[in-house]
Amino acid sequence: MTLPLVDRLNVRADTAMPIYLQLEEQVAAMIADGTLGAGDTLPAERHLASALGLSRNTVQRVYAALRRRGLVMAHGRLGYVVQKPAAVSGINRLKGFTEEMMALGRRASSRVVESAVVTDRSIASIFGLPSETEFLHLVRERYGDGTPLAREVAWYNIEYCPSLAQADLSGSVYAHLASHGAALGHCEQSIEAAFPNAAESAVFGFTSPMPCLLIKRRSFDQKERMIEYVEGLFRGDAYTYRMTLEA
Structure with a gap:
């Protein structure tokens, strides 16, 4: 360090x-x-x-x-x-991409495609906030050991963490939130099958569209305030979720 x-x-x-x-x-x-x-x-x-x-x-x-x-x-x-983490990727607890890669023994990296403070009426509706609310709009390509694995499009309510707008977000956004008093507490997440569009296929190096995993997540801090809405498209040929269910 x-x-x-x-x-x-x-x-x-x-x-x-x-x-x-x-x-x-x-x-x-x-x-x-x-x-x-x-x-x-x-x-x-x-x-x-x-x-x-x-x-x-x-x-x-x-x-x-x-x-x-x-x-x-x-x-x-x-x-x-x-401690060295167990090499298991799961959705039974809240993790970011960086932690997922660490758990799998891979080196995580990102390329920031877009980072801007915007207003968006549709996104404000998802957060349940007025249409004039400002959000950080963040688009990133995520890599594991240099291989493109995901393209994420995310919005963050910067009222609760204004420093996000100026931060270097090529690493872990969740780590930044935690160190600035907005650690996440839980999320609501869905996973569905989807095909990539032309831009996403180009990121993944696909010559023709292949099935992917579309993960949508709403994340809340420990005060139950919604901090993040993200849609991440993960390539289906190189990314697997595992989970443990208890009776």
């Missing part, structure tokens, strides 16, 4: 989210986008607490939550280290 972990953490006083949860989500986002890789050592509880001006109990709570999520593991005198 270019900066130590403590310099990347942002404890906010202008949000109702508890401090331990802010830190948990920020560290989890760094693991998801590869800022923290498998085997990286996290600061000792006492050192991190001192550097952030927090109680040791708060940091202990953060590390305990990350351990329960399978993101870190205890490693003797080293304290906690980032």
Whole structure:
């Protein structure tokens, strides 16, 4: 990492989210986008607490939550280290593309095709907001190990995270949201079969249209505010969803 972990953490006083949860989500986002890789050592509880001006109990709570999520593991005198994720892609919990690729052992990358603040009456209706509401319109091509896997068209309600409009969004949008007090809590997602249009076929390198997966997602933060609406077209010959269902 270019900066130590403590310099990347942002404890906010202008949000109702508890401090331990802010830190948990920020560290989890760094693991998801590869800022923290498998085997990286996290600061000792006492050192991190001192550097952030927090109680040791708060940091202990953060590390305990990350351990329960399978993101870190205890490693003797080293304290906690980032754990290598299981190579399973699933839809039973909220993940972004970057985290999906990480779970599959692939390197995620993106090309931003369009990023602009716009008004759109149809999108405002999806969010249940007035037609004059401004959104960040983001179009990206997503790659796994350099192979084009998806084309995403997304809209974000920038009222809750204005910094998105100026951020570098070639990485994880979810990591940016988490580090700016708008960590996602849940989503409503649908998956259907679809054929790519000419522009999408060109991105995927198809000489003729092939079946793809169209994923539509509405994402909400932990205050139940709708933050994101995204439509992502994933190539069916190179992308698979797996999930575990419990009775």
